[in-house]
Amino acid sequence: MNDFDDLENSSKEELIERIESLEDEITSIREEKSKAKSNLMWKVRKLEKDKVLIENEKIRLEREAKSLRSEVERFRSPPLVLATITEVLDEHRMTVKSSTGPSFLVNYSKFLDEKLLVPGSRVALNQQTFGIVEVLPSEKDANVSGMEIETKPDVTYDQIGGLEEQIVEVKETVELPLKEPELFEKIGIDPPKGILLYGPPGTGKTLLAKAVANETNATFIKIVASEFVKKYIGEGARLVREVFELAKEKAPAIIFIDELDAVAAKRLKSSTSGDREVQRTLMQLLAELDGFESRGDIGIIGATNRPDILDPALLRPGRFDRFIEVPLPNADGRKEILKIHTKRMALDEEADIDILCDLTDGLSGADLKAICTEAGMFAIREKRDKVTVADFMDAVDKVVDSEHDEEFKKEAGVMFG
Numbered sequence: 166m167n168d169f170d171d172l173e174n175s176s177k178e179e180l181i182e183r184i185e186s187l188e189d190e191i192t193s194i195r196e197e198k199s200k201a202k203s204n205l206m207w208k209v210r211k212l213e214k215d216k217v218l219i220e221n222e223k224i225r226l227e228r229e230a231k232s233l234r235s236e237v238e239r240f241r242s243p244p245l246v247l248a249t250i251t252e253v254l255d256e257h258r259m260t261v262k263s264s265t266g267p268s269f270l271v272n273y274s275k276f277l278d279e280k281l282l283v284p285g286s287r288v289a290l291n292q293q294t295f296g297i298v299e300v301l302p303s304e305k306d307a308n309v310s311g312m313e314i315e316t317k318p319d320v321t322y323d324q325i326g327g328l329e330e331q332i333v334e335v336k337e338t339v340e341l342p343l344k345e346p347e348l349f350e351k352i353g354i355d356p357p358k359g360i361l362l363y364g365p366p367g368t369g370k371t372l373l374a375k376a377v378a379n380e381t382n383a384t385f386i387k388i389v390a391s392e393f394v395k396k397y398i399g400e401g402a403r404l405v406r407e408v409f410e411l412a413k414e415k416a417p418a419i420i421f422i423d424e425l426d427a428v429a430a431k432r433l434k435s436s437t438s439g440d441r442e443v444q445r446t447l448m449q450l451l452a453e454l455d456g457f458e459s460r461g462d463i464g465i466i467g468a469t470n471r472p473d474i475l476d477p478a479l480l481r482p483g484r485f486d487r488f489i490e491v492p493l494p495n496a497d498g499r500k501e502i503l504k505i506h507t508k509r510m511a512l513d514e515e516a517d518i519d520i521l522c523d524l525t526d527g528l529s530g531a532d533l534k535a536i537c538t539e540a541g542m543f544a545i546r547e548k549r550d551k552v553t554v555a556d557f558m559d560a561v562d563k564v565v566d567s568e569h570d571e572e573f574k575k576e577a578g579v580m581f582g
């Protein structure tokens with residue numbers, strides 16, 4: 166006997182009740198079907214995105230390998246020599262004193278502005294011909310361009326997502342000696358001098374350093390080590406000296422040296438003048454670290470994406486002797502970071518951060534920030550007042566693509582000057 170056999174004997178009320186219950190059942194089956202369908206659609210979309218991400222990653226890695234090869238080539242090209250004009254002899258020749266000591270009688274490129282070629286001007290010389298190839302800005306300007314100084318940065322720890330352990334470590338090793346130096350004195354140990362933050366680009370190393378400076382009311386002095394040794398022989402060591410002098414003047418201060426590997430790569434066997442310049446700069450940095458008494462009023466934070474190539478001399482006790490890894494965020498970290506960057510955004514009800522977390526595996530905090538900004542831009546462009554899931558998905562695509570473009574441009578820049 167099936168469910169419908171006794172229908173003939175049912176009363177009208179019973180029949181109506183039965184029909185209603187069947188209608189309810191049909192509605193709920195329909196709802197489940199539509200939910201399952203949208204779930205499946207999400208999964209398909211996510212798998213498609215994953216596929217694109219993996220393919221992009223492959224392209225990225227291939228480009229990275231290519232760009233690293235070009236970088237090696239670039240490091241092999243000789244840097245320019247820094248000099249100051251001492252006397253203009255005639256319209257072709259002048260005497261200069263180089264930053265490494267000796268004076269030279271030199272020619273200059275006819276493309277230079279002669280009005281700038283006066284005694285006292287700083288110039289760059291070709292290392293082989295010693296001809297003047299460039300007139301440099303005054304020393305003051307050059308300094309400023311290599312350094313970023315902020316009296317009390319406005320970054321606080323609650324603006325940093327997914328780095329709870331790192332924050333605790335930074336608080337202990339940099340903040341505590343700055344805030345309560347007497348604790349170390351009482352116990353009779355020296356506070357740590359320098360800490361090294363290492364991890365991929367855009368993961369929050371600079372943010373951490375700025376938050377310490379904020380918390381301790383310190384001046385934040387940032388220098389990018391690759392700027393020291395980019396071009397001019399003799400400049401690197403001088404800049405290192407000046408940074409430490411400035412920090413003492415402005416104490417309490419945090420010295421943040423980004424891209425530390427640029428002056429502290431393991432010694433190479435070959436010895437071009439570029440390598441020697443890097444060595445001179447590193448020596449000066451080591452001398453400053455050794456000579457400087459860590460009384461707790463200056464914190465030194467180094468950062469690198471390549472801890473594996475650092476010269477061990479720099480990592481000895483009393484130098485950069487604490488290492489803190491700042492990795493790419495995991496799913497929880499990404500959620501935290503997205504929460505921080507979407508906090509002030511007007512989000513559509515369906516814009517679910519969990520979905521976004523799944524779609525952004527392998528991306529950095531800087532990428533996540535860029536995705537939020539891009540998603541907002543898409544909404545503005547379409548004159549909507551809420552940011553939707555689709556905006557975020559398009560933003561993920563855009564940011565991932567633009568990263569590849571950036572790498573391509575960088576590579577092209579290296580190849581074509």
Ligand SMILES: Nc1ncnc2c1ncn2[C@@H]1O[C@H](COP(=O)(O)OP(=O)(O)OP(=O)(O)O)[C@@H](O)[C@H]1O
Pocket residue numbers: 324325326327328365366367368369370371372373423468470502505529530531532534
């Ligand atoms: N953990 C994070 N929490 C919140 N925002 C982050 C985080 N990491 C990165 N960001 C965002 O990305 C931006 C860049 O990050 P930051 O400069 O700190 O990276 P970095 O590790 O110092 O990178 P690099 O190695 O390229 O110097 C920050 O200003 C912030 O907006």
